[in-house]
Each structure stands twice: as C-alpha cells, then as structure tokens.
Amino acid sequence: MRFFLRRCGQFWSVVIIVAESTMGCGGAVPTENADHELPARHGEVEGDEVSAIAAPNRYLLFPDVSSEVPVTLDLDKQKALSLFGPVFSQRIRLLEVESTTLLENVVTTIRDACGTSWKNDANDPGYDCQKTALGRSFGSNWRSSPEFALVRLLGTTPANVDLAGTSLEDFAKLVDRNPGTFRFDFAEVLAGALGIRRTDAIVPISAIVGSLQRNLLATHPSVMNERGLLPVSLHDALLDLAPLANKFGPVGRAPYLNGGEHPGILLPDDSGFRTKSNVLRPNFRMRVEARSNLYRVQGIEFSSGAGDMFLVLGKAPLSFDFTDGKAFTVEGIEDDPTIDMRLAIEEAPASGSCAGNPHCRPFFMGNIVREAAKSAYGKRVYQRCHVGFNGLCLVGVDIGKQGSMPGFATFTNDLESIMVPSPQFLWDLLEDVALVQLHDPTGDGVADIAPGKARPVLALRGIPIGVRGAELVRQMRPVLQSQEETIADIIAGNYWQENDDLDVFVMQGLPTDEPYLFFVAPSDVRPDPENPGQPKPYSYMRPGFFSRADLTESSRVSRTSIPGVDDTEHEKVLLTKGSRVLYAQDDGGDVYELSIFVPEDLGQTFPLEIAVKNLGRSD
Numbered sequence: 001m002r003f004f005l006r007r008c009g010q011f012w013s014v015v016i017i018v019a020e021s022t023m024g025c026g027g028a029v030p031t032e033n034a035d036h037e038l039p040a041r042h043g044e045v046e047g048d049e050v051s052a053i054a055a056p057n058r059y060l061l062f063p064d065v066s067s068e069v070p071v072t073l074d075l076d077k078q079k080a081l082s083l084f085g086p087v088f089s090q091r092i093r094l095l096e097v098e099s100t101t102l103l104e105n106v107v108t109t110i111r112d113a114c115g116t117s118w119k120n121d122a123n124d125p126g127y128d129c130q131k132t133a134l135g136r137s138f139g140s141n142w143r144s145s146p147e148f149a150l151v152r153l154l155g156t157t158p159a160n161v162d163l164a165g166t167s168l169e170d171f172a173k174l175v176d177r178n179p180g181t182f183r184f185d186f187a188e189v190l191a192g193a194l195g196i197r198r199t200d201a202i203v204p205i206s207a208i209v210g211s212l213q214r215n216l217l218a219t220h221p222s223v224m225n226e227r228g229l230l231p232v233s234l235h236d237a238l239l240d241l242a243p244l245a246n247k248f249g250p251v252g253r254a255p256y257l258n259g260g261e262h263p264g265i266l267l268p269d270d271s272g273f274r275t276k277s278n279v280l281r282p283n284f285r286m287r288v289e290a291r292s293n294l295y296r297v298q299g300i301e302f303s304s305g306a307g308d309m310f311l312v313l314g315k316a317p318l319s320f321d322f323t324d325g326k327a328f329t330v331e332g333i334e335d336d337p338t339i340d341m342r343l344a345i346e347e348a349p350a351s352g353s354c355a356g357n358p359h360c361r362p363f364f365m366g367n368i369v370r371e372a373a374k375s376a377y378g379k380r381v382y383q384r385c386h387v388g389f390n391g392l393c394l395v396g397v398d399i400g401k402q403g404s405m406p407g408f409a410t411f412t413n414d415l416e417s418i419m420v421p422s423p424q425f426l427w428d429l430l431e432d433v434a435l436v437q438l439h440d441p442t443g444d445g446v447a448d449i450a451p452g453k454a455r456p457v458l459a460l461r462g463i464p465i466g467v468r469g470a471e472l473v474r475q476m477r478p479v480l481q482s483q484e485e486t487i488a489d490i491i492a493g494n495y496w497q498e499n500d501d502l503d504v505f506v507m508q509g510l511p512t513d514e515p516y517l518f519f520v521a522p523s524d525v526r527p528d529p530e531n532p533g534q535p536k537p538y539s540y541m542r543p544g545f546f547s548r549a550d551l552t553e554s555s556r557v558s559r560t561s562i563p564g565v566d567d568t569e570h571e572k573v574l575l576t577k578g579s580r581v582l583y584a585q586d587d588g589g590d591v592y593e594l595s596i597f598v599p600e601d602l603g604q605t606f607p608l609e610i611a612v613k614n615l616g617r618s619d
Contacts, residue, residue, distance in 0.1 A: 059306040060607040061298045063506040063515040063575075071290040071318055073491075077238050080286060088490040089235035090243075093479055096229040099217060101466025103209040103228075106343075109134060110458055111154035111205075114142075118155030121187075121199050125160045127152070137459055144448040149441035150345070150456040153369070153434050154208070158191040159198045164445040165436045167421035167429070171411060174395075174418050175386075184386065193382055193397045193409070194426075202430065203372050211372035215362040216345075220262050222247050241277035241339055245269045255349040257359055263346040273459050277339040279472070284332030290318045290488075294495055297518075299505025302584070302592045302612055307500025311524060313510070316488035317495050322480040330476070333469035344457045353435055355428050365454065369434045373427035379406045380426060399426065496525035496535065503586050504594075506575070506608065509565040515602060517594075519543045519558060519571040519584065541589070544571035545582045549591055549615055557582065575608065583615075591615045 075083060084092065111118075114129040129135030129142040129151075138147045163172045163186075172186040179185070191198045213228030223230060236243045249268045252261030269275055293314035300306050322328045347365045354360035354367040361367070381400035385393035394414040400406040409429060411420040421429055438454050439447040467475070480487070505518050520526075521543070528536040548555035558571040565572070573582065575598050582594045595611040602608055 057613065058609060058611040059300055060609055061300075061306065061506045062604060062607045063298075063602070064508050064604065071292050073286070073288040073290070075286050075288075077280065077284055080234065081238050084234060084490060086235060089238065090233045091490065092234040092483060092487060093231055094234045094237050095232040095472060095475055095479060097232055097465065097467065099213060099228045099230050100209055102230075102339075102463070103212055104205055105464050105466060106460060107154065107205050107208055107212075109460060109463060110151060111201075113138075114148060114151050118157065118160060119199055121159045123160055125152075125155060134458065134460065143442050145441065146438075146449055146454045146456040147458060149438045149449065149454060150458075152441055152443075153437050154201065154203075154205075156202050156434070156437060157199050158187040158194070158196070158202065161187075161190065161202065161433065162437060162440075162443045163433065164443065165440065165447075166433045167419070168411075168433065170419040171413065171421075174413075174415065182386070189386060189397065192384055193399060194377065195380060195382065203369065203434070204376055207372040207376040208368070210375055211368045215368050215371055217265055219362050220248060220265055221251055221260065223265075237280055240280065242269070242275050244341070245275035254346070255359070256346065256361060256363075257349070263344070263363060265343060267342045267344055267457065269342075273340075273342045275339070275341050277337060277465070278334045279337035279339075279465065279469075281332040281334055285330070287329045288320065288322075289324075289327040290320045292492075293317055293319055293488075294492070295507075297505040297507050299500075299502035299518075299520075300610060300612060301501050302503045302586045302590070302614070303588070304501075307502055309499040309502045309505060309524065309526065310495050311507075312495075316485040317492035318488035320481070320484050320487065322477045322484070328477065328480070330473050333472055335469045337465045337467070337469065337472070338462045339465055340459075340461045341463065342457065342459045344455055347452050347454045349452045353431060355431065365438070366431055366435060370427050370431040373430040373434075374407070374425075377407050377426040377430075381406050385412075497527055497532070499524075499526045501526045501529060501536065504584065509562070509567075509574075511566065512564050515575045515598065515608065516565070516572045517545065517575055517582070517596070518567075519545065521570045523569060539587045540585070541587075542585045545573045545584050545594075547582070549583045549593065551583060551585060551591065555583075577602070589617050591617070 073083070081089065113132050113134040114127040115125075115131045115135075117127065118125040120126075127148070129138050129148060135142065135151075138145045142148045163169045168190075171189075175182050175184065175186040175189060187198045190202075191200075194202065196202070196204075214226065217223050217228035217230070218226050230248075232241070232244075236247065245266050245268050248265040250256075250262065250264035252258060254263070256263050266275065267273075293312050294310045294317050295313050296308055296310055298306065298308055320327070345365050345368070346363070348354055348357055348360045348367070350357075350359065354364060354370055357366070362371075383396075383398045383401040385396035387393070387395035392414070393412050396412040398404070398410045398412065400408055402410075404410070404423075405425075407426050408423065409421070409426050410423045413420045435451075437443075439449045439451060442448055502520055502524075504520065507516055507518055508514065509516050520538075520540075522538040525535045528534050542551050544556055545558040546552070546555045547557050558573040560571055561568045562572065562574070575596060577598045577600055579595070579597045582596065583591060584594060585591050591614075593613040593615055595613070597609040599606045599608065
C-alpha cells in the first residue's frame with residue numbers, strides 16, 4: 001500500500017507511509033507496521049469514534065465525521081522511489097526537455113572532436129583526433145573510422161571540401177588547376193553558390209539540429225512530437241537519467257525497415273558505457289503540499305451493520321498546486337546539468353543515399369543530411385557567370401533562376417571534356433558530396449567504408465543539457481500540474497480498499513449544515529467481498545428512499561438534485577428533527593424499513609439513530 005488510514009481523534013486521516021510529516025494529526029509519521037493501522041469495522045465501538053450499535057439492528061451515526069486533512073510529502077530520491085515505485089514513477093512526466101541546445105552541444109562536440117582547424121581557410125584541415133577524449137575514443141585507426149568520417153562531414157567548408165569521386169570533381173579541378181586562367185578558386189565558386197563564407201560549414205549546425213529533431217527524435221516511439229521534445233519521467237530523473245538509454249534506444253533490429261522500428265536515439269548501456277547525469281545532486285529534496293479530498297462518512301450496510309467509508313469530494317483523492325512556489329519546492333538541482341550518453345546514426349541499407357531509395361527511412365544518415373541541406377538552401381536563388389564570351393556563359397552557376405524552382409541548381413560548362421553535375425536540387429547534390437566523404441574519410445579517392453555500412457558510434461561525456469537548474473524547476477511546474485489527477489491517483493487511489501460495503505450513509509449537505517441520508521452511488525468505490533482487490537460492481541436496481549414499502553416511483557422521497565446542496569449524483573433525503581420511516585432496497589433485492597430518529601441537538605455530541613428491519617424481497 002502507498003497510504004493507509006490513521007485515526008486522529010474523531011477522524012480518520014490519510015497518511016503517506018514514506019512522508020516525513022503527518023496529515024491532520026501532527027507528530028511523526030510511522031514508517032513501520034503502517035498497514036496494520038486499519039479502521040474498526042462494522043459497528044465496533046471505540047468511544048464515539050465510529051458508528052455504534054445502540055441495540056440489535058439499531059445504529060448511532062454522526063453526520064459530520066470528517067474535516068480537511070493537510071498532506072505534505074517531503075521526499076529525497078530514495079523516498080520518492082519508494083513512494084511511487086518503478087511502475088508509477090514512469091507514468092509521471094517530470095519534464096519535456098527542449099532538445100535544441102542539447103543537440104547543438106552534441107553536434108559541436110562531435111564536429112570538434114579532432115580539433116578546430118577545419119575553420120582555417122585551407123584545403124587540408126589538419127585533423128588530429130588525439131586532441132580530445134572523444135577523438136581518442138575513435139582508436140588508433142581513426143583516419144578510416146566512421147566516427148572520423150562524421151567529424152569530417154560536419155566540418156566540411158567550401159575551403160576544405162574534398163570533391164574526389166563526386167559529380168563536382170571535374171568542375172573543381174578545372175578551376176583549381178588553372179590558377180592563371182581563373183582569378184578565383186572553386187572554394188569561391190561554391191561559397192558564392194551557397195551564399196556562405198569560404199570557412200563556414202556547408203551544412204550549418206542549426207540545419208542539422210532541426211533535421212535531427214524532425215527525422216531522428218520525432219520519429220522515435222518514445223518521443224513522437226515534431227519539436228523533438230524529450231519526455232523525462234520522474235523515474236528517469238530519480239535514477240540520474242540512466243533509463244533514457246533504453247527508453248530512447250533501438251526498437252526492432254537492423255535494417256529497421258519494418259513499421260514501428262527505429263535504430264534509436266541512444267544506445268543501451270553495456271560494460272563499457274553508462275548513461276548518467278548530474279541533474280539531481282545527492283542533496284535533492286522535493287516538498288509537496290496537497291489538500292486531501294477524502295471525506296469520511298458513517299453509514300449502514302443493511303444486511304450486516306454499520307461502518308465507515310471515504311468519499312472523494314472532487315476529481316481526485318488529493319489536490320495539488322505545483323505552480324505555487326510555497327506548495328511545491330525543489331532543491332538540489334544542478335545549476336548547469338550535463339549528461340553522458342552514447343549514440344549511433346545508421347545508414348540506409350545497400351545505398352547511403354536517400355534519393356530514390358525505397359528502403360530509406362527518415363532516421364537514416366542520408367536523409368538527415370539531405371533534409372538539413374534542404375532546410376538551409378530550400379529558398380536559395382543565385383546566378384553568376386564565371387566565364388563569359390560574346391554574351392554567352394561558358395562557366396557558371398544558376399540556382400532558382402530562369403523559371404526553375406528555388407534551390408534547383410544548374411552548373412553551366414561549355415568546355416570540352418569537363419563534366420558537371422546534372423541539373424538537380426542543391427540538397428540532393430550536397431547529400432551526394434557528404435556521403436562520398438562519409439565513405440572515404442581518408443580522402444584518397446578510395447572508399448574505406450562500404451555503402452550502407454557507415455555507422456558512427458559516439459560516446460559523449462559531460463554534454464551540457466542546455467537548461468539551467470532553475471529553468472528546469474520552472475518547466476516542471478506546469479507539466480506536473482497537468483498530471484494532478486494521475487499523481488493523486490497513484491498516491492492515494494487505493495483509499496477505497498478500506499471502505500465498508502455501505503448501502504447508505506449520513507452527511508451534511510455541503511455547503512449547508514443540514515443532515516441528509518445519502519444512498520450510495522456508482523462513484524462510491526467499495527471493495528468487492530468476493531475479490532477485495534477489485535471495486536465492487538454497482539448493481540442496485542432501485543437506488544433511493546421511498547415512503548412506501550412497495551417502492552413505487554410516486555412514493556420516492558429522495559432526489560439527486562436539491563437546491564442548496566452541491567451533490568447532484570446521490571439519491572438523498574433531508575433528515576428533519578424527530579422520527580420518520582423510510583424504505584430502501586439493497587443490491588441483493590431485499591427491501592428494508594429504516595426507522596430514523598434525529599435529536600434536537602444533533603451534532604458531534606448527539607448522533608442520530610437508525611433502526612433497520614428486513615422486509616424480504618420485493619415483488
């Protein structure tokens with residue numbers, strides 16, 4: 001059990017076993033043998049604390065036996081895990097992390113894993129993967145590794161691009177090997193065509209991040225939102241984000257071509273790597289104040305006696321206000337949290353390119369690059385003639401001009417034996433260039449990695465999440481508030497397991513002080529005697545109270561809606577001072593006569609009296 005019922009004077013109070021404060025009584029919360037503190041049952045007398053038997057089949061009931069019960073949870077990591085458990089803590093969303101800054105940090109870390117000399121205006125970037133811990137993880141043969149190939153792809157600029165084996169190879173050689181003929185080099189041609197500087201990355205980080213969000217993150221079954229928001233549960237946070245390795249891991253298996261399959265955002269942990277974060281410090285503490293909506297009433301089960309039952313006066317057993325800075329406080333959040341995580345990016349099988357590839361899925365490498373290039377150059381319009389003669393352009397570039405769509409590139413060349421790319425969209429061209437480099441990381445014109453086999457695995461450590469600790473707490477508030485009813489149900493949703501199987505109960509009208517006799521309704525959950533772990537089905541044929549034993553509708557004296565009474569679900573009748581007789585039927589079909597006496601001084605000192613007589617089954 002996650003909670004139990006504890007006697008507090010005349011009242012019963014809900015107590016959270018792992019919390020450090022009482023709810024309603026004061027004093028320390030018992031942490032052992034909690035489940036043994038159960039209510040007295042069926043007319044057992046403890047002073048005036050429960051309904052008492054005045055005589056056989058005659059019961060004394062107090063209509064006002066409950067009060068508002070404050071609830072305080074004061075939890076560290078271990079107590080939170082104990083309270084919610086592994087199953088329920090996974091149901092509680094704590095955050096939806098905006099992934100843009102995190103992905104920017106990831107891509108930047110990978111791009112610079114072998115140094116930052118790629119930023120130089122030079123054909124040879126002078127990479128050295130021994131400069132960083134991530135680069136050293138590529139191994140001694142890093143120059144031919146898929147990890148270095150990805151580094152090289154991310155750091156490709158017009159100045160250092162290697163076009164060997166691509167459709168631009170001849171055009172680049174024509175310009176760069178004839179410096180006396182042309183007053184420019186191919187880096188200038190390419191930079192001008194793309195509208196960037198010679199030393200800018202050809203595919204900018206912002207475009208790569210957006211493509212990763214749309215095509216890798218958003219397509220994962222555990223994410224499934226276009227913004228790439230990463231859902232983090234309370235369970236994830238309490239275990240230092242270690243569960244994310246499986247939560248965002250592969251679904252299915254390679255080649256990931258079947259519906260619902262996904263290569264994963266992260267790789268599952270193994271003996272060589274453990275996903276973890278410092279987002280919650282060892283001194284983490286979460287304090288939550290709530291209001292109990294449980295109201296204890298006394299009543300009668302016609303065939304067996306009197307007892308107690310808890311009602312929920314609201315949508316859930318507890319009410320929270322996570323937006324209140326005093327009612328919900330969190331301490332021990334790292335100011336600049338980081339995460340260690342390991343990821344891999346898969347290629348489409350057989351062919352790395354996604355252009356015309358029926359097996360390509362959004363999350364494959366080729367599509368991610370292609371979509372990034374499309375977002376960067378989808379509106380590009382440009383025209384320049386580099387070599388002209390007699391009004392004709394012999395060597396030039398046209399993008400989106402002369403009636404073509406933005407981003408559609410035509411390379412003009414009238415020089416014999418020089419091949420140029422066929423007219424195509426820039427993103428298809430850049431995907432081709434990127435994939436050639438991906439499979440030939442050494443740049444010698446010979447592929448080191450077969451098509452479809454480029455799968456870089458990156459073990460990233462200490463990556464800044466990109467959200468400050470105070471901002472994480474601010475983001476938690478509305479996310480938790482949206483789950484108020486779910487959280488309340490997890491904590492106290494089993495309150496009904498201690499309810500007696502009542503047929504009727506007495507209660508003040510709320511907000512009036514007048515006493516009413518209520519007939520139980522479907523919302524009054526009681527355990528099934530034949531299966532106590534399950535709620536009892538509601539099987540009353542004629543709920544309500546009548547002035548005649550034949551229970552004709554014309555003799556009905558109870559109503560569900562009564563002016564001045566908030567409740568509109570229960571059949572109920574006002575109990576005026578003095579004596580009266582009513583009739584009602586239980587869920588077994590028997591009719592009972594209820595002889596009721598309400599004293600002049602009804603209240604906490606003087607109860608009302610109900611005598612019950614079984615008249616047998618109705619016709």
